[in-house]
Amino acid sequence: AIEFYEQALKISCEIGDRRGEGAHLGNLGGAYSDLGEPRKAIEFYEQALKISCEIGDRRGEEADLGNLGLAYSDLGETTKAIEFYEQALAIAREIADKQNESEILCSLGKANLDLNEVDKTIDNCIKSLDLARSMEYRKFEGEALCTLGKAFTAQDEPQKALEHCDQALKIFKDIEYPKGEAEALIARALALDQLGQHEEATSCAQQALQIFQRIESPLAEKVRQHLAEWGSHEEK
Numbered sequence: 001a002i003e004f005y006e007q008a009l010k011i012s013c014e015i016g017d018r019r020g021e022g023a024h025l026g027n028l029g030g031a032y033s034d035l036g037e038p039r040k041a042i043e044f045y046e047q048a049l050k051i052s053c054e055i056g057d058r059r060g061e062e063a064d065l066g067n068l069g070l071a072y073s074d075l076g077e078t079t080k081a082i083e084f085y086e087q088a089l090a091i092a093r094e095i096a097d098k099q100n101e102s103e104i105l106c107s108l109g110k111a112n113l114d115l116n117e118v119d120k121t122i123d124n125c126i127k128s129l130d131l132a133r134s135m136e137y138r139k140f141e142g143e144a145l146c147t148l149g150k151a152f153t154a155q156d157e158p159q160k161a162l163e164h165c166d167q168a169l170k171i172f173k174d175i176e177y178p179k180g181e182a183e184a185l186i187a188r189a190l191a192l193d194q195l196g197q198h199e200e201a202t203s204c205a206q207q208a209l210q211i212f213q214r215i216e217s218p219l220a221e222k223v224r225q226h227l228a229e230w231g232s233h234e235e236k
């Protein structure tokens with residue numbers, strides 16, 4: 001993917017297509033983010049943001065700010081991530097971009113959860129879920145449900161968490177989104193572990209690990225850590 005984005009970026013620069021240049025820089029950032037290289041991703045997102053601001057592309061600016069938030073979240077710099085999400089959210093509401101508003105609210109919810117601000121997570125994810133359902137935006141309906149599942153586990157409500165994780169898992173299977181499916185499985189595993197259903201929790205985590213390994217996701221390492229904590233060494 002990076003090879004193609006680099007070729008596209010070269011052409012955009014040659015023909016003076018600034019909007020295209022910004023889009024391809026953002027795509028390169030996304031590719032490096034998927035490779036688990038958030039610092040490199042940030043370099044591209046910052047270049048893309050600069051172009052979006054220069055040409056007055058508010059939608060592009062919104063996307064670049066949101067992507068910077070995701071990259072800083074991956075680095076564990078959650079407070080900084082939230083600052084970018086809030087800037088992106090303000091633009092999404094200003095230009096009535098409800099799809100991205102749903103995405104950003106869910107990302108904010110995840111960041112809140114990283115800071116153990118569970119009430120804020122639930123509030124933001126319910127707003128995200130309502131927007132996603134109003135547009136039949138299945139991917140972020142699943143994302144919001146999955147994050148709500150994690151929040152309810154953090155609130156010691158594992159049964160409620162399972163209900164949300166199961167809904168998310170079904171959506172991700174329906175739309176054939178393996179990364180989401182794996183995330184729902186690990187969220188489900190955490191809820192099951194809290195319920196004392198350790199064997200089923202381990203099975204879910206192992207399924208998640210297999211998917212993350214297949215799609216070459218850096219999240220595989222986090223699942224291995226959970227399995228190690230649970231005393232399982234049956235990773236495949």
